[in-house]
Amino acid sequence: MSNSVKHLLEVKNLKKYFNVGSGQVLKAIDDVSFYIDKGETFGLVGESGCGKSTTGRTITRLYEATSGEIYYDGKDISRLKKREAKDYTKDVQMIFQDPYASLNPRMTVGDIIAEGIDIHNIYKGKERQERIYELLGLVGLNQEHANRFPHEFSGGQRQRIGIARALAIEPKLIICDEPISALDVSIQAQVVNLLEELQRNLKLTYLFIAHDLSMVKHISDRVGVMYLGSIVEMAPSVELYKNSMHPYTGALMSAIPIPDPDIERSRQRILLEGDVPSPINPPAGCKFASRCKHAMPICKEKAPELVDQGGGHFVACYLYDK
Incomplete structure (x- = not known):
């Protein structure tokens, strides 16, 4: 993968290590690349x-990378x-997992949404207020919500406020860090549909981080599967769900419920x-080897590389070693 401008974002051999004390x-x-x-x-x-989530936070520069490169x-x-760094923070915004913890309880919704606007000095006075109202409308909230505080809203509404805040300074790339995992199942689809609608209307690009494979399938064009800090498989969404190759991906796929009781009862x-x-x-070799029924001696000696098996379907597994 070359750092061509045709990619809006490219992550190359990214590492983020944390010192946890006692020399550990x-x-x-x-070593993540996509x-x-x-x-x-x-x-x-x-x-x-x-x-x-650490990957998303490192891309937004909330964490400094230990090594590797991020091209935007x-x-x-x-x-x-x-100046370029400030433009980057304007172009790349984040929607957080917990919509309550990420909103300042002492600020009104209007001021929360306008934080980025004020930092980047984009709108003033009447224009600022009109922009706040416009953003509230974009995410399905009302103008009168601007003067309320976060505790007065439901979880789904709070996440809509978080989305409005991310949109305020017209970003090009949004890191969605498990934006629906803290919400009721009945609300999750509404928020995902909103994100899709905003993407179409505002020409947005998303990194969508989640552990719910069925929702990721619904919203993603391509999917990367991570295990213990590394990507083990990456493919176009439809291809991954039809033809998963890595044993870990297969295990995750088998846990997705199927809305047909007969099939659901009979599947393994x-x-x-x-x-x-x-x-x-x-471990020195494949990090999944200790849990894999297909593990071979080489799996415990040397980590497999992420290799293109054709059609942009990458897998890091010696079962498919070319």
């Missing part, structure tokens, strides 16, 4: 603790000058045995 290092992201084209949605999925519109974000779940290795002391 937690490898939250361990790209996102303008206007598409790239889904990043995996179990809790696999590093997907062809530019290495670690080398941006002060793939139950993973063994414990997830520690990210502080990961």
Whole structure:
């Protein structure tokens, strides 16, 4: 994958390690590479603790990368000058998982939404107020909501406020960090439909982070599957769901419920045995080998590389070693 400007975002060999004391290092992201084209949605999925949220936060520069490169519109974000860095923070916004924890309880909704507008000095006075009302309308809320506080809203409404805040400064790329996992199931589809509608109307690009594979399938053009800090499989969404190759992806797929009781009763779940290795002391070879029934001696000696099996379907597994 070259750092061509045709990719809006390109992540190359990204690592993020945390010092956890006593000389120990937690490898939250361990050599992750992917790209996102303008206007598409790239889904990043995996179990809790696999590093997907850390990836999103490192892209937005909430965390500094340990090593690796992040290119935005062809530019290495670690080398941006002060003015370019400010433009980058304007172009790349984030929607957080917990809509209540991410909203300041002492600020009105109007002021929360306008935070970015004020920082970047985009609108003033009447124009600022009109922009707040416009954003509330875009996410399905009313003008009178601007003077209320976050505790006066439901979880779904609070997430809509978070979306309005992310949209306020007209970003090009939005990192959606598990934006529906804290919401009731009945509300999740509404929020996903809203995100899709906004993407179409505003020409947005998404990195959609989640552990719900069925929802990721619905919204994503391509999907990357993460396990213990690394991407083990990556493919166009339809291809991944029709023809998953990595044993870990297969196990995740088997857990997705099918809305047909006859099929659901007869299908077999793939139950993973063994414990997830520690990210502080990961194994030398494939990190999934200790839980994989197909593991071979080489799997425990050397980590497999992410190899294109054709049609943009990448997998890191010796079962498909070319």
